[in-house]
Amino acid sequence: EIVLTQSPDFQSVTPKQKVTITCRASQSIGSMLHWYQQKSDQSPKVLIKFASQSVSGVPSRFRGSGSGTDFTLTINSLEAEDAAAYYCHQSSNSTWTFGQGTKVEIK
Amino acid sequence: EVQLVESGGGLVQPGRSLRLSCAASGFTFDDYAMNWVRLAPGKGLEWVSGISWNSDHRDYADSVKGRFTISRDNAKNSLYLQMNSLRTDDTAFYYCAMVGRGEVSWGQGTLVTVSS
Numbered sequence: 001e002i003v004l005t006q007s008p009d010f011q012s013v014t015p016k017q018k019v020t021i022t023c024r025a026s027q028s029i030g031s032m033l034h035w036y037q038q039k040s041d042q043s044p045k046v047l048i049k050f051a052s053q054s055v056s057g058v059p060s061r062f063r064g065s066g067s068g069t070d071f072t073l074t075i076n077s078l079e080a081e082d083a084a085a086y087y088c089h090q091s092s093n094s095t096w097t098f099g100q101g102t103k104v105e106i107k
Numbered sequence: 108e109v110q111l112v113e114s115g116g117g118l119v120q121p122g123r124s125l126r127l128s129c130a131a132s133g134f135t136f137d138d139y140a141m142n143w144v145r146l147a148p149g150k151g152l153e154w155v156s157g158i159s160w161n162s163d164h165r166d167y168a169d170s171v172k173g174r175f176t177i178s179r180d181n182a183k184n185s186l187y188l189q190m191n192s193l194r195t196d197d198t199a200f201y202y203c204a205m206v207g208r209g210e211v212s213w214g215q216g217t218l219v220t221v222s223s
Contacts, residue, residue, distance in 0.1 A: 034211050036152070043202060044152065049211040087152050091206040094166050096142060096154040 002026055004088050006099035014107045019075040021102045023088035028068045032092035035064055035073045038101075039084045047086075048073065080106050109133040109212040111203050116217030119193055127217060129186040129203030137161075137181035139207045143188050145199035146216075155201070156188065171197075193221045 003026040013019055023033065031051040036044040046055050048064030051071055061076040075082055083106045088099040115127040129141070142157040156177040157166045165177050176189040186203050200216040 032206075034206070038146070038152070043200070043216045044146070044213060046211050046213070050209070053209075055211075085151075089152070091211075094140065094157050094159070094164060095168075096144070096157065098144075098152040098154065101151040 001095060002029060002090055002092065002097050004090055004097055004099040006086075006088060006102050008102060009100065010103045010105070012105045012107050013078050015080055016077050019078050019082075019104060021073045021075075021086055021088075021104075023066075023071045023073070023099050025069045025071075025090060029090045029092035031067050032090055033064075033066070033071045034089045034091065035062075036087045036089060037082075037084045038087060044087065075104075078104075078106070082106070109205070109210060111205070111212055111214035113201060113203055113214045113217040116201065116219045118220045118222065120223050121193060121195055121221055123193055124189070124191045125193060125219060127188040127190065127201055127219070129214060131184045131186065131203075131205075134205075134207065134210070136184040139205050141179060141186045142204050142206075143177060143186075144202045144204050144213075145197075146202070147196070147199035150199075153199075158186070190219070193219075195221050197221050 005024045007022045033051045035048040038044045047062045052064045063074045065072050086102045110132045112130045143155040158177045174192045178187045198221045202213050202216045204213040
């Protein structure tokens with residue numbers, strides 16, 4: 001099983017600050033890494049697909065980077081509506097796995 | 108546009124069964140593997156099961172192995188999850204999802220509540 005480890009588990013941030021969330025895979029997964037935002041009572045929303053590809057309708061302040069085992073989600077100039085849990089997800093083989101999640105709180 | 112619509116969730120007693128369905132549209136369904144993922148209250152996302160395009164290969168999370176069965180009907184563009192011997196810790200929103208050529212799509216989910 002490919003283990004994904006996210007860091008940090010929790011982050012409290014003021015609006016307009018930059019947020020960086022990392023995701024490390026236990027083995028190389030190429031670019032088969034996706035990022036999601038999940039708010040209470042809503043289904044997970046795809047923010048970034050295949051490590052760095054943007055998704056239609058997602059604000060440009062969300063950026064993804066990385067390949068192999070180390071990946072980063074960056075939120076530039078955080079807005080109040082970005083308070084949520086964020087997950088990374090690997091689909092490099094037939095048994096998917098997810099990171100444990102990062103909760104972002106707005107100060 | 109890819110659309111995935113789940114149905115079949117509801118309230119069920121422990122030990123009973125439930126069958127979830129996912130209706131797919133907007134893409135060539137039989138070209139892609141399909142998966143079920145769940146989100147339990149206060150927990151993180153958990154992959155549940157996946158099935159290859161032709162049903163030859165099926166995988167399950169350890170937490171559901173032997174109790175859940177994934178299947179698909181390519182003629183009906185539909186994915187299923189038969190859930191037997193349900194436990195209270197199976198309570199969650201269940202989502203069908205696919206990752207394809209340049210595409211990552213999830214449905215809106217269906218809620219399964221296991222309680223006496």
